Amino acid sequence: MSDRVIIFDTTLRDGEQALSASLNPEEKLKIALALEELGVDVMEVGFPISSPGDFSAVNTIAKTVKNSCVCGLARAVDKDIIACAEALKPAENFRIHTFIATSDIHLQTKLHKTFDEVCEMAVHSIKLAKNYTDNVEFSCEDAGRTSVDNLCVIIEKAIAAGATTINIPDTVGYNLPNEFGAKIRGIIERVPNIDKCVLSVHCHNDLGMATANSIVAVENGARQIECAMNGLGERAGNCSLEEVVMVMKTRSDFLHTETGINTRKIYRTSQLVSKICNVPVAQNKAIVGQNAFSHSSGIHQDGFLKNSQTYEIITPESIGLNQSTLHMTSRSGRHVIKSRMESMGYKDGSYDLDKLYARFLKLADKKGQVFDYDLEALLFFSELEKNEDYYKLDYLSVLSGGSVLATASVRMDVGGKKICEAATGNGPVDAVYQCILRITGVDAKIYSFEIKAGGQGKDALGEVDIIVDYEGRKFHGMGLATDIIESSARALVHAINSIECAKIIQEKKEQGELPAGAAAVN
Numbered sequence: 001m002s003d004r005v006i007i008f009d010t011t012l013r014d015g016e017q018a019l020s021a022s023l024n025p026e027e028k029l030k031i032a033l034a035l036e037e038l039g040v041d042v043m044e045v046g047f048p049i050s051s052p053g054d055f056s057a058v059n060t061i062a063k064t065v066k067n068s069c070v071c072g073l074a075r076a077v078d079k080d081i082i083a084c085a086e087a088l089k090p091a092e093n094f095r096i097h098t099f100i101a102t103s104d105i106h107l108q109t110k111l112h113k114t115f116d117e118v119c120e121m122a123v124h125s126i127k128l129a130k131n132y133t134d135n136v137e138f139s140c141e142d143a144g145r146t147s148v149d150n151l152c153v154i155i156e157k158a159i160a161a162g163a164t165t166i167n168i169p170d171t172v173g174y175n176l177p178n179e180f181g182a183k184i185r186g187i188i189e190r191v192p193n194i195d196k197c198v199l200s201v202h203c204h205n206d207l208g209m210a211t212a213n214s215i216v217a218v219e220n221g222a223r224q225i226e227c228a229m230n231g232l233g234e235r236a237g238n239c240s241l242e243e244v245v246m247v248m249k250t251r252s253d254f255l256h257t258e259t260g261i262n263t264r265k266i267y268r269t270s271q272l273v274s275k276i277c278n279v280p281v282a283q284n285k286a287i288v289g290q291n292a293f294s295h296s297s298g299i300h301q302d303g304f305l306k307n308s309q310t311y312e313i314i315t316p317e318s319i320g321l322n323q324s325t326l327h328m329t330s331r332s333g334r335h336v337i338k339s340r341m342e343s344m345g346y347k348d349g350s351y352d353l354d355k356l357y358a359r360f361l362k363l364a365d366k367k368g369q370v371f372d373y374d375l376e377a378l379l380f381f382s383e384l385e386k387n388e389d390y391y392k393l394d395y396l397s398v399l400s401g402g403s404v405l406a407t408a409s410v411r412m413d414v415g416g417k418k419i420c421e422a423a424t425g426n427g428p429v430d431a432v433y434q435c436i437l438r439i440t441g442v443d444a445k446i447y448s449f450e451i452k453a454g455g456q457g458k459d460a461l462g463e464v465d466i467i468v469d470y471e472g473r474k475f476h477g478m479g480l481a482t483d484i485i486e487s488s489a490r491a492l493v494h495a496i497n498s499i500e501c502a503k504i505i506q507e508k509k510e511q512g513e514l515p516a517g518a519a520a521v522n
Ligand code: KIV
Pocket: 014, 099, 139, 140, 141, 142, 167, 169, 170, 171, 172, 202, 204
């Protein structure tokens, strides 16, 4: 049996059908091109009969994608199959995926059909699809709750009718890993013509077992996994592409299987899908979450610095990230501070680590997370103590809403001098940001912008956290106010003051007033 597992991506079908707003053809094409680069073997890109928009998206992708097989979904109904074939026609390599439910509950309450009638419909649809392509997949919807006896009957007929891939969906994420593994093994052992097809699985995550069930299916002989980027899909989602791929890569010692995925493209594909679909990735999501390669506890950070493998089983580089992150919080130990100082050029022994660490802890308690520029500021504390914020927000007024072009006027105190600016923008925050950037003359680019409510109800404070990029370095700013435009303005002013502080340190170093890369904490 081949060790190669086919990765069938359904982000643009099962994933897309679960979004609160459907994607337009251009958005779907962007994702399809990223999936092609990622190296998916098959991409299921829509359900052509479902809407003219979906038909057109499938058709556009079929015309453009060259290196992955493009697949469309069709119920076991003639008009679905004909529309699917029509949409896929321009593709160099396409697959028609037809399905019908096989579990008792679906037969009795949804389809009102007998099992024999369903078998006939399946056979008829597969034969019809074969007129358009040799590459036909058949799925027994709700196979997870269908008896193995019935599955064996319909699968044998489907293969005899020409299906080249047989898919076993655990449609409602009901199966336990051992149970699902035994089902796959049972099918392989009992269906006489099973060697004429590839056996596939499609697991939903209702009980959080989609990845485990897919992997156990592979252990029992399945050779295609249906999955979606970031685990998107109906309800709790589909099996995550990034998880199954990284399981097979990381545990190849045990599974002896491989995929054709270029894992270094995983992170950027995940980010693209998240942005286009407007579904944020949970911070603690396996593989692609913001915390997947960041270490917080002092003990973990210490172990990681001694040998990254103490707390990391996969490298960030393997999914296309630059490096792991060690958050500097009040839980961080001295070794992290030392290591971060070293990376900024401050040699061990050239400053008083104990004093710096004591100041760091105070700041971390106050601020939550400390950044490298904060450390540098702490190092030269006595110099900077005298520098109160150079930029202060003094007054702010905004006109926006409906058809009005957002317009802001801002007055700031800049080193004791009042300066005003007015600007228009793409919305009130943008207009205010234009004013602040003009007043300060700081060429900062907004890298991330997050808004959340501090407190409950209508009196909640709006908290804005931003990260700005200034000459390749990231600076953080936080603003809190009852008005979210004001919080946004305060966050930017905070970040710009940190930039100012870093600039002063840099200038003093260049003028020899502060030691470059070697200093003592006063
Ligand atoms: O979950 C499911 O059963 C499906 C089928 C259409 C494969 O998405």
